[in-house]
Amino acid sequence: MATDPNNPATALTVRNLSVFFGKNAAVKSVSLDIAACAVTAIIGPSGCGKSTFLRALNRMHELNPDARMEGEIRLFGDDIYSRSVESVAVRRRVGMVFQKSNPFPTMSIFENVTVGLRLNGVRSKKVLAERTEQSLRMSALWDEVKDRLHAPAISLSGGQQQRLCIARALAVQPEVLLMDEPASALDPLATSKIEDLILSLKKDYTIVIVTHNMQQAARASDFTAFFYLGELVEFGPTTKIFTSPAQKRTEDYVTGRFG
Amino acid sequence: MTAPNHSWRNFKNAFMQTLACVCAILVVAPLLLVFYHLIKEGFTSINWAFFTQLPKPVGEPGGGMGNAIVGTFVLLAQAAVIGVPVGVLGGVFLSEYGGTKLNWWIRFAADILNGVPSITWGIVVYALLVVPMHGFSALAGGVVLGMMMIPLVMRTTEEVLQLVPGGYREAALALGISKWKTIVQIVIRTALKGIVTGVLLALARVAGETAPLLFTALGNQNWTHKLTEPIAAMPLQIFAYAISPYDDWHRQAWAGALVLLLLVFSINIGVRFLTRDRFRQKV
Amino acid sequence: MDNHFEMGLDELRQKLLTMASHAETAVNRAVQALVQRDAGLAQQVKDDDRVIDQFEVEIDEFAIQLLTKAPLATNLRLVTVAMKISQNLERIGDEATKIAKRARDLSQEPPIKLNLDLPRIAGLALDMLKTALDAFVNKDSAAARAIIPRDKEVDALNKQIHAVLVQHMEENPETIGRCLHWMVASKSLERIADHATNVAEDVVYLCEAQDIRHTGVKSQGSPSPGA
Numbered sequence: 014m015a016t017d018p019n020n021p022a023t024a025l026t027v028r029n030l031s032v033f034f035g036k037n038a039a040v041k042s043v044s045l046d047i048a049a050c051a052v053t054a055i056i057g058p059s060g061c062g063k064s065t066f067l068r069a070l071n072r073m074h075e076l077n078p079d080a081r082m083e084g085e086i087r088l089f090g091d092d093i094y095s096r097s098v099e100s101v102a103v104r105r106r107v108g109m110v111f112q113k114s115n116p117f118p119t120m121s122i123f124e125n126v127t128v129g130l131r132l133n134g135v136r137s138k139k140v141l142a143e144r145t146e147q148s149l150r151m152s153a154l155w156d157e158v159k160d161r162l163h164a165p166a167i168s169l170s171g172g173q174q175q176r177l178c179i180a181r182a183l184a185v186q187p188e189v190l191l192m193d194e195p196a197s198a199l200d201p202l203a204t205s206k207i208e209d210l211i212l213s214l215k216k217d218y219t220i221v222i223v224t225h226n227m228q229q230a231a232r233a234s235d236f237t238a239f240f241y242l243g244e245l246v247e248f249g250p251t252t253k254i255f256t257s258p259a260q261k262r263t264e265d266y267v268t269g270r271f272g
Numbered sequence: 273m274t275a276p277n278h279s280w281r282n283f284k285n286a287f288m289q290t291l292a293c294v295c296a297i298l299v300v301a302p303l304l305l306v307f308y309h310l311i312k313e314g315f316t317s318i319n320w321a322f323f324t325q326l327p328k329p330v331g332e333p334g335g336g337m338g339n340a341i342v343g344t345f346v347l348l349a350q351a352a353v354i355g356v357p358v359g360v361l362g363g364v365f366l367s368e369y370g371g372t373k374l375n376w377w378i379r380f381a382a383d384i385l386n387g388v389p390s391i392t393w394g395i396v397v398y399a400l401l402v403v404p405m406h407g408f409s410a411l412a413g414g415v416v417l418g419m420m421m422i423p424l425v426m427r428t429t430e431e432v433l434q435l436v437p438g439g440y441r442e443a444a445l446a447l448g449i450s451k452w453k454t455i456v457q458i459v460i461r462t463a464l465k466g467i468v469t470g471v472l473l474a475l476a477r478v479a480g481e482t483a484p485l486l487f488t489a490l491g492n493q494n495w496t497h498k499l500t501e502p503i504a505a506m507p508l509q510i511f512a513y514a515i516s517p518y519d520d521w522h523r524q525a526w527a528g529a530l531v532l533l534l535l536v537f538s539i540n541i542g543v544r545f546l547t548r549d550r551f552r553q554k555v
Numbered sequence: 556m557d558n559h560f561e562m563g564l565d566e567l568r569q570k571l572l573t574m575a576s577h578a579e580t581a582v583n584r585a586v587q588a589l590v591q592r593d594a595g596l597a598q599q600v601k602d603d604d605r606v607i608d609q610f611e612v613e614i615d616e617f618a619i620q621l622l623t624k625a626p627l628a629t630n631l632r633l634v635t636v637a638m639k640i641s642q643n644l645e646r647i648g649d650e651a652t653k654i655a656k657r658a659r660d661l662s663q664e665p666p667i668k669l670n671l672d673l674p675r676i677a678g679l680a681l682d683m684l685k686t687a688l689d690a691f692v693n694k695d696s697a698a699a700r701a702i703i704p705r706d707k708e709v710d711a712l713n714k715q716i717h718a719v720l721v722q723h724m725e726e727n728p729e730t731i732g733r734c735l736h737w738m739v740a741s742k743s744l745e746r747i748a749d750h751a752t753n754v755a756e757d758v759v760y761l762c763e764a765q766d767i768r769h770t771g772v773k774s775q776g777s778p779s780p781g782a
Contacts, residue, residue: 073446078371105448115439119461129447132457178443185447228625255627257764267627269560 024049024189024219025070030084032065032074039065041243042084047189047236049089052211052220054234054251056227058266062243063223067191070221071107072100089188105133108187112194114174116166116181123162125177129185148180153210172203179210183218190214192222196229208233227267231255239263310533314526322527327493327509330518337528339495340509343410344479344535346496347489347505350414351478355421356471362422363429363467368455379430382423393420394484402488410496410503413489417478424477428470432463469543476539480532482507506532563621564630567637568692570617571644574610575688578644579681581607581651582747586677589658589740592666600655607648614641629761636761640691643750643757647684650743650750657736667730669723671737676712676744679705683751687758696762702755703767709748716741 025047032040040062047053055063068074069082072093086093093103116125124131126148127141135141145162149155154176158169166177175195182190192211196204211220211233224230230237231251238248239262247254247263258264265271321336328335362382366375397416402408436459444454460467485491490502491512506528513525581600588596618638626634683702690699720734720741756768 071446073442076442076445101448101450103448104446108448109442109446111439111443111446113439115437115443117440117443117458117462119464128444128457129449132444132447132449132453181443182447227627231627256631258628264628268630269558 022049023047024089025221026085026087027070028085028087030066030069030086031082032062032069033081033083034077034079039243040069043240043245045238045245045248047219047221049219050215050217051236052215052222052234053236053238054230055221055223055238055240056225056230056266057240057246058271059225060242061240063240064193066240067193067221067223068109070189070191071104071109073104073109075100105129105185106187107189107191108182108185109191109193110175110178110182110195112197114171114178114198116169116174116177118165118167120166121163122158122166122169122177125166126180126184129181133185144184145180148184149177151183151214152176152180153206153213154180170203172199172206175199175203175207176210179207183214187218189219189221192220194223194225197225204229227255239266241266306533310526310530313523314528314530317523317527318530322524322531326495327524330516330521335524337504337506337509337524337531339492340504340506340528341531343489343492343496343504344506344532346410346499346503347413347417347485348475348479350411350499351417351421352471352475354415354418355425355474355478359422359425359474360429360467360471362426363433364455364460366426366430367433368451368459379427382426385423386427389483390420390481391483391486394487397484398487405500407500408488408490408502409500410489411499413485413503413505414499416484416488417481420478420481420484421474424474425470428474429463429467432466432470433459435466436462465547469547472539472543476536479536479539480507482511506535560621560624560626560630563617563624564626564633567614567617567621567634570610570614571637571640572688572692574607574614574641574644575684577603577607577610578647578651579684581648582654582677582681582684585651585654585658586674586744588655589661590674592658592662594659594662597655597659597662601652601659604648604652607645611641611645614638632761632764636757639757640754643753647747647750650747653743654740657740661733661736664733667723667727667733667737669719669737671716671719671741672712673716673737673741673744676709676716676741676748679709679712680744680748680751683709683748684754687751687754690755690758691761694762696759699755699758699762700767703752706748706752709745713741713745 023046027047028044030040030043031038043066055067057063065074070086074080074082082094088103088106092098093107116122117128120128123145126145127135130141130144146155146159149158154173157173158164158177166174169177175198179190179195196207199207208229211222214220215235222230222234234251236249237251237254239246239254239258239260241262247258247260249259253259254263255267258267319336322338323336323341324338325336326339327337362378366378369375393416397412397419401412401415405412440458440462441454444458445451449458485505485508489505489508491508492502492504496503510525510528510532513521513528516522581603584596585600587593588600615638618634621634683705686698686702690696690702717738720738724731724734753768756766759765759767
C-alpha cells in the first residue's frame, strides 16, 4: 500500500474542496486530512453536503453533468484530479459501498465478487478463486456462502447482500473504502455486523463512512467530521466530538437541538 | 346508514361491475371471433403441401404458400439485421448518454416515425431503392421492414434500459469499470430480457405489414433465388388471394391468415415464456 | 413540541437539588443538636437519613434510564456527574448522621468546659457545599474552581480543634470519652468539606470537560460551549 513519504499516517489530504451543482455550492471550501488505517465518520443533517463530499473523494460526483469541483485532493500524495489521471484509475484505488445494497442481479455470488477483477482483465481462475475467498472472509460472509458461491446473488438476505457488496469492493484491493450510509437500510442485528466488520477492516484499509446515525459514528469511528450547510464545522477524534465538542453548532447537533 | 342509501350504493356497485365485465368481454371478443373464423375457414386447408409447395395456377387443386412463408422469414431476417443493431444501439445512446437536447430531438423523431403510416414507409423506400435498382426486390422489402423496426426497437430498448436502477451503474463505475463495459456487461445484461422482448414484439409487428411490401417486395409466384428479385410474403399473398375471384384461392387465403396469426401468436407466447419470473427475490 | 429528553434532564437536576437541600438541612440540624445538646433533634437527623439514601437510589436509577437514550456531549457529562454528586451528597448525609449520633451521646453527659469553634468549621463546610451547588445550577466553572483551595482552610481548622482537644484530654483524663465524641464530630465536618470539594470538581468537569481531580489546584480554565 503506497504511503505519502511526507506524512505516512494520512491517506487523503483534502484542500479547499468545493463542489458546485450549477451555481449552488454543495460543499464549500473544505480542508481535512483523512488518517490512514482508521475510520473517519462524516455526520451532519440532511443536505449538509456530506454525501457530495464523499463522492468527490473518488470522482463519483462526475456522473452528474452539472457537477464541478475546485480544490485539491491527494491520495497518498497523488493528485486524483490531475489531467493525466483517469477517473477509472482513481476508483480502483478508492472503492465505494452504497446505502442500498446493489449486487448485480444477473450474476451469482462468485461472479459478483469477481466482477471488478474480471472486467479489468484478470482471467486466472486461481487468482479469482483466491481473491473471492479472501474478500468474502474479510466481509464476514465466507462461512455463510462458501457452499453456494454459484447461487444467484439476489437470493441472499439484505444484510448478506450488503456484505457481498463490501466483498465486491474489497476484491479489487482498494486503498480506501468509502461507505455511504451502509447500514441505514438494515435491521439492528445486520447493522451491528456491518459495524464490527468496519472495525476489523480498519487494520488494513482506510475507511470513510457517511452516517446520519450518531451512535453509529460513536461506535464505529476513530475520527468524526461534522458538516453543516456545506461547510466543515468541526473535525477531531470521535470521543472528543461526542463528549466535549469545541463548536457550539456541533454541540447543538450532537445533543439533538436541531437536525 | 339509512336503508335507501345502502341499496342505491349496492346498485351502483353492481351496475359498474357489470359494465366493466361487458367491456372486458367486448375487448376479448374480437380476438375470439378472429380465431374462430380463421380456424373454421382455414384449418382444413392446412396440410404439408401448404407449407412446402408453390401456388398452382387457377384451376389446379393443391399447391401452397411455401414461397410466401419462406419469403416472410427472409424479409424478417433482413429486417432484424437492419433493425436490431441500429435500434438497440440507438436505444443505448438515448438511455446511457442522455441529457442533451439532441436526445430530445431523437426521441421526438422516433415517436413521430412510430406513427407514420406503413404505406408511407413503402413509398419512401420505393423511391430510395426500387427506382434506382430498376425493380422490386426482396432487399427493398427487408429494408423497409427494418427501417420500420428501428424507432420501435430504439424506444423499447431505451425504456427497458431506463428501468435498470441507477444503483447498478454506480456500483460498477465505483469498482473502476469503464463506462462502456458497464453499459454492456452490467446494464444491457440486466435488461437483456426486456431488449429481446422489444425486438421480438417489433418483429411480430412488422411480420404482418402488407402495405409497405406492395411497393418494395411486390410478391412472387415462384421461389426467389436472389435478394434483388421480388419475393413473396404472407400478407401479400393473402391479399392477392383474398381479392381474387377464385374460391380455391380464398380458401388458401384463410389458411395463410391463420398461419400468420399463429406466427404472431407464438412469438408473443414465446416472449411471455422468456420473461417469466424464475425465482423470487428475498425481501 | 416538547423535547422530552431535555425535560428528563431538568427532572434530574431538580432531584439533585432537592437531595442537596435535604443534605444541607441534615448538617445544619446535626450541628445545632451538638451545640444545643438537643437529643430530639439528633434523632430527627438520624431518621431523615433514610430519605437522603432513597434519593441516591432514585437519582442513580433515573440516570441509568437517561443513559439508555444515549446522550452525548454536555448531556452525557451531566448524567454521569449527577450520579457522582448524588453519591457525595449521600455521604454528606451519613456524616451528618454521625455528628447527630455524637450529639445524642454528648447530650446525655455533662458538657465539657471548652470553647470549640465547631460552628465555624461547620459554617465553612456548609458554605463550600452551597457555593458548589450554586455553581452547578448556574454552570459557573470559575466559582467551582474557587472552592477547591478553601478545603485547606477547613483541614487546618480541624487540625487546630484536634490539637486543642488532645491537650484537654491530657490535662483532664476524665473527659476523654466526651472529647473523642467532639473529635469525631469535627472530623466529620472536615469530610463534609472534602465532599463539597468533590462536587466542585464534578461541576468543573461538567462545564469545561476537564477532569481536575487528583491534580494540583488550578484556578484557571475555559468553559466548553453549551455548558
